[in-house]
Amino acid sequence: MLNRKRKRESGDIDGSSLADIAFLLLIFFLVVTTIDVDTGIGLVLPPIPDDIEPPPVRERNLMNILVNERGMVLINEQPAAVAAVRERVKEFIDNNGVNPDLSESPDDAIVSIKTDRRTPYNIYIDMLDEVMGAYAELRHTASMDRFGVPFSSLEQGSERRAEIQEMYPKKISIAEPDQG
Amino acid sequence: MSKFKKKQANTKQGVPTSAMPDVVFMLLIFFMVTTVLREVELQVQIDYAVAENIEKIEQKRLVSYIYIGPERLGANRLGETRVQIDDALVDDINAIRNIMYDKLMEQPRLIVSLRVDRDSEFGVITDVQQELRQAGTLRINYSTRRQI
Numbered sequence: 001m002l003n004r005k006r007k008r009e010s011g012d013i014d015g016s017s018l019a020d021i022a023f024l025l026l027i028f029f030l031v032v033t034t035i036d037v038d039t040g041i042g043l044v045l046p047p048i049p050d051d052i053e054p055p056p057v058r059e060r061n062l063m064n065i066l067v068n069e070r071g072m073v074l075i076n077e078q079p080a081a082v083a084a085v086r087e088r089v090k091e092f093i094d095n096n097g098v099n100p101d102l103s104e105s106p107d108d109a110i111v112s113i114k115t116d117r118r119t120p121y122n123i124y125i126d127m128l129d130e131v132m133g134a135y136a137e138l139r140h141t142a143s144m145d146r147f148g149v150p151f152s153s154l155e156q157g158s159e160r161r162a163e164i165q166e167m168y169p170k171k172i173s174i175a176e177p178d179q180g
Numbered sequence: 181m182s183k184f185k186k187k188q189a190n191t192k193q194g195v196p197t198s199a200m201p202d203v204v205f206m207l208l209i210f211f212m213v214t215t216v217l218r219e220v221e222l223q224v225q226i227d228y229a230v231a232e233n234i235e236k237i238e239q240k241r242l243v244s245y246i247y248i249g250p251e252r253l254g255a256n257r258l259g260e261t262r263v264q265i266d267d268a269l270v271d272d273i274n275a276i277r278n279i280m281y282d283k284l285m286e287q288p289r290l291i292v293s294l295r296v297d298r299d300s301e302f303g304v305i306t307d308v309q310q311e312l313r314q315a316g317t318l319r320i321n322y323s324t325r326r327q328i
Contacts, residue, residue, distance in 0.1 A: 038240060040324050116302065121305060
């Protein structure tokens with residue numbers, strides 16, 4: 001009989017290179033990672049009208065914001081500062097029929113934003129942001145009054161959230177710019 | 181012999197490294213989970229606008245992106261503002277409605293995310309929005325970074 005002289009090798013796998021492999025993978029993922037921006041301002045566009053006349057809107061319920069290419073603002077034909085837009089919008093929405101020039105109720109209030117064709121995108125976004133901010137603040141206040149918690153902490157799709165959203169529906173219209 | 185022998189710590193010096201692979205694996209798994217491999221090759225330059233009142237898109241599979249910005253011409257030169265959907269630049273702006281309509285048929289709850297360069301003129305965006313209205317994809321989202 002041939003005697004096997006070789007000693008049986010131990011069955012363990014050498015684990016010391018595990019860390020190296022893990023590091024290599026780690027570095028690969030570090031390099032290829034792009035943390036994506038998936039945040040933004042949501043909006044719903046109006047559908048194309050099918051030759052139906054849009055329902056008439058009383059003038060007091062409509063707030064016209066006009067922005068030109070240099071970021072100058074007209075609110076209802078009156079010049080205004082960008083920083084003042086938020087307060088003006090809040091006042092307009094939350095009027096509840098007190099001032100005869102402002103909206104009858106938050107439900108009726110429509111904010112219309114109109115820009116030039118040459119207005120830079122970031123000016124438009126700033127303006128939209130201000131209007132969104134006005135709605136956010138109003139909703140926050142309503143939520144604090146009613147439930148004692150900030151609006152942002154109300155759960156997505158919950159009844160309470162829907163109630164506040166119903167109180168201050170976002171009615172924002174993006175008007176088509178004039179040629180120019 | 182001195183009476184007051186200095187007490188010497190008996191412990192070995194050196195940090196134990198046996199837990200290192202665990203730590204590395206944890207990091208690795210974190211990055212693997214958060215990684216989004218770039219799906220499209222961007223042919224336009226996009227510098228996002230910033231805004232304060234933004235929301236997060238929760239359902240990423242509903243989202244389809246439209247990129248609008250100055251075309252990259254190589255050698256750091258930028259060209260005209262162009263529209264890119266998926267991997268290709270759109271030459272005819274009226275083609276958008278068909279592209280988006282097809283996407284809408286596949287995913288009825290489609291959200292269109294507009295990734296627009298901050299210096300683009302609003303006219304182009306309006307044209308795209310008109311096309312989106314024609315296609316019936318009404319839920320849109322302007323991609324913006326959070327204001328810091």
